[in-house]
Amino acid sequence: MPKFTWHTSAVPETLPVRQVYGFLFVPDGRLLLRLDGRKHSLPGGRPEPGEQRYVDILRRETLEEVTVEIDEPHYLGFQCVDDGVAPYAQVRMAAVVTKVHPPAPDPDNGRIYRRLLVHPCKAGDLLAWGETGYLQAGAAADAAVRVFGLPGDGLPDAGDL
Template sequence: MTQLTDDPGHAAIRMTPAQYGASRAVLWAGAVVLVTDTAGRVLVQSVDYRGGRLLPGGAVDAGEAPAAAAAREMREELGVVGRYPRGLAVDWIPSDTTAFPPETGFPGEILHVYDGGTWTPERIDAVRLPEQEVTGIDFAEPADLPALMDAGCARRTLSALRARVNGSGPALLEDGRPTDPTALDRLGVLRTRRVPEHGTWHPGPVPAHLPVHARSGWLFAPDGRVLLLIARATGAAHLPPVGAPRPGALPVGYRATPRGALARTASRLPALAPAADPAYARLLATPEQVRELSDWGPAGVHELACVHAARARLGLPPAPRTPPTELP
């Protein structure tokens, strides 16, 4: 093979096919699948050859496409038959990673992360583990992944999970770190445990006999997205608190707790002044993204339905999924 230069003052650099082949980087290839349950927890598996937890998946065999390898590994490790065409991330793992013992001669790896979707309890119950290799599965809170996995695996999984929330295509990673970080990456969303807001969802206004413990608002921008606050110190995401209901605000619903009702209202987003509290970043996100970054339990789907009903009453369009954008 010949590589030529456009500079006539330099001689052409000539390489034989063997020399060119020897000059190319040699890397392993792998494929894993990111699965969550309806609570937004990540499926991780225990294996008999590693101490830390792993996403289901493994090596891409010679001549095998990465997506085919992901489907094969899911079938072999969990007894689940499926296809995983949607990629969430492609990670370059350097050769000096500590995940492999030196005697493997690990040259580095290109690892594909595919979206396995959200599994219902019925689908989880259908998992069948093999007699060897995989010893168990669990669903872990995203913030707990660094304690369960090695550092690179945890970074990669959280980056892939944020890419799924963003919905803008696969993230390119280097050792688990995005080469082009989004707002969710920069703010470290999901690095601390989500605040649980469980309990039965009740649509409509809070009954007069029930005290309101806290009230937060679905504040809609004209494009159908809503305001979301992110604590810069922790990456915690939550809807903005509101005081007494503003004129025109719609009662979305509430959750009853021992301390009183956690009430939600919906209204149009007022004109925003510069942020008064620098400890919080302000993002515009879709209602679905807000739910995925929150721990609302099974009632979250019912709240989301009420939110979209309120949005329609406000005469606003449904927002297509785009990466959450930070406001100045």
């Protein structure tokens, strides 16, 4: 079983980045989650050939998967995945949604994902990533308030975007 550890430092140059995912906030402070059936996840994915900047990967993936545009993302850290073969990094970023487009099929697989807005404190439970997931969600909620100036209390509960 893979071992997951959360780090708020830069990804070491020797550790390959296999995924970039984003905690995306709307201006009222709620968090956008991607819903595929009953599974909640963050928008994001793998770098494509030639892509090196985490920002570019996240922007492309959010537009493809949940059809939203984002402001300048803020780096939160990375999750190291040690699968017993070759460790790799999953980068996590936070950003504010600036434009919402109608849902459309993901060019990668043809699925249309639902978009769910939730209070950030529910992210850890809904993502079900264990302790490292709670640490990531906490870092994202902190960045929403501290970096983006979004409200942190008195948010609406949940709803579709």
